[in-house]
Amino acid sequence: MRAVRYLLAGGALCIGMTAAAQSNTSNNSGTRFRWKDASGASVFSDSLTPDALKAGYDIVNGQGLVIRHVDRQLNADERAAARKVAEQKAAEERAREQRQRDDAQTLNAYPDEASFVAAKTAEVDNFEQAARTTRLNLQGQEKALADLLNRAGDLERSKQPVPPYLNDRIAKQRDTVSGLRATLQRQQAAKDEAKAGMDAQLKHYREIRSAAESAGGR
Structure with a gap:
């Protein structure tokens, strides 16, 4: 009888726990x-x-x-589109932050407009100096090529064969002249681009300088 009472008590306890759990679930599912x-x-x-x-x-x-x-x-296409938009926004945010860092560095490097203009003018002058050096070198190499061609021409006019070494030198000299011409073209383009961009850069510098001064005055 005592064992039966224990079993009945245990069953009642389990039933009570189950009812309590159901009651909690009901309360939590409001x-x-x-x-x-x-x-x-x-x-x-x-x-x-x-x-x-x-x-x-x-x-x-x-x-x-x-x-x-x-x-x-979202379906697969919508998820891909959303991911693309998120990546684009992230890239735009990174670019914006990079512009802010670049502007801050510019203001630190050039505390006033005069120093900024002087630096940009020096950049153009550097391009011009490099182009001038290349131009002088090109003139010397063109003259050397002309001399080699004249030698070959003299041999041909005298009905003599042009030696292989001379043909090799002429080919190498032509490559040298062609490379210098390409270099000079790039240097001149860089100088023209730097010169043309000075106005836009100066305008941007004035804008960020004005914004910085306004922020400092608040």
């Missing part, structure tokens, strides 16, 4: 889910369905107030 079906009508449920996940849903409390909204699930 929130419900609400979403709109294909016709636009609101649907309420104690559990989520695939339609709710596709449509997006609200979590509402026992008083019908929205606690949180959950957007609908």
Whole structure:
């Protein structure tokens, strides 16, 4: 009889624990889910369905107030598009931050407009100096090529064969002259670009200098 009483007591305890658990679940499930079906009508449920996940849903409390909204699930194409937009925004933000760092460095390097203009003018002068040096070198190499060609021409006019070594020297000299001409063209283009960009750079410098001064005055 004592064993029976223990078994009955144990059973009653288990039943009580189960009832308590059910009671807690009921209390904790006071929130419900609400979403709109294909016709636009609101649907309420104690559990989520695939339609709710596709449509997006609200979590509402026992008083019908929205606690949180959950957007609908995106399909593969939408996720890819959203990821692309997020990556683009991140890239734009990185570029904006880099511009801010560059502007800060510019202001630190050039405390006033005169120093900025002097530095940019020096850049153009450096390009011009490099082009001038290349131009002088090119003139000397062109003269050397002309001398080699004249030697070969003299041999041909005298009905003598042009030696292979002379042909090799002429080919190498032509390559040298061609390389110097390409270098000079790049240097001149760089100088022209630097000179043309000075006005835009000066305008930008004035803008960031003015913004910095205004921010410092606040």
